[in-house]
């Protein structure tokens with residue numbers, strides 16, 4: 001098997017530039033067609049309170065239901081979209097659908113915070129503010145119920161100062177989260193300069209908690225000192241959850257509670273949670 005993979009790898013890297021350019025062009029036109037045919041779908045992953053184990057929100061994660069290739073994960077098409085302007089069109093669609101879901105769930109009695117990922121290119125396009133404002137207005141969404149996730153490096157690259165895009169987003173009233181925290185260049189000073197309300201610890205630090213917990217511990221204490229809401233990504237075990245609870249990390253996402261699922265399935269989770277008495281949430285002490 002390893003031999004086979006090696007060969008495939010070799011083949012890929014020996015592909016001529018022209019061949020690779022062709023793959024790109026094919027994918028680009030495939031994505032345009034997919035947008036037109038509505039093959040993209042948002043999945044939702046629960047964001048859960050470590051204290052109450054209640055769902056307090058969800059992260060919108062894009063999927064591509066390809067008619068021939070089946071379900072395609074974002075890692076297979078988002079990077080290419082980010083290199084071209086296609087990410088703007090796709091990103092606009094993501095924001096619109098995420099906001100519509102927030103409003104629809106609020107109307108059904110589930111007041112959730114919905115988060116969506118923003119690409120560097122979207123932040124550089126000036127009209128993202130106007131578009132967001134228009135969708136908020138049309139749907140009646142409260143901007144404070146929407147959180148936009150931006151990676152560290154993207155924040156560093158983006159316009160600073162009072163006219164910068166980050167300030168404009170803040171003025172609109174949406175909340176900003178730093179995604180994959182700890183994996184980028186950490187000029188920690190920016191945490192003070194940017195109006196950030198939430199920080200998401202990258203899942204690589206959660207995965208290695210049993211071997212080395214220094215970085216996660218440091219991030220959580222820093223967030224407490226700076227009054228920043230902290231979320232752990234990629235929580236897969238009860239052991240990891242208990243470690244986070246003991247240190248006051250407020251929220252988590254991860255396969256331990258639930259992975260990203262289609263909107264209808266996520267809504268069933270909400271209904272189920274609503275139907276259960278609150279006391280059924282597992283108290284901290286019983287988890288140990």
Ligand code: C2E
Pocket residue numbers: 045060061062073074075078091094117118119149179180203233234235236253254255256259260
């Ligand atoms: P992200 O924003 O850091 O999203 C978290 C990723 O971790 C998701 O992968 C999620 O499914 C996965 N994950 C969640 N819990 C666990 C866990 O317990 N264990 C493990 N191993 N993984 C977990 P996904 O959905 O494949 O998305 C990958 C990345 O693609 C996202 O990372 C984000 O950077 C990007 N992405 C996804 N949707 C969008 C979008 O609509 N727009 C943009 N610009 N980027 C997106």
Ligand code: MG
Pocket residue numbers: 059116117149179
């Ligand atoms: Mg994210």
Ligand code: MG
Pocket residue numbers: 179180200202233
């Ligand atoms: Mg992340």
Ligand code: MG
Pocket residue numbers: 180
């Ligand atoms: Mg990521």
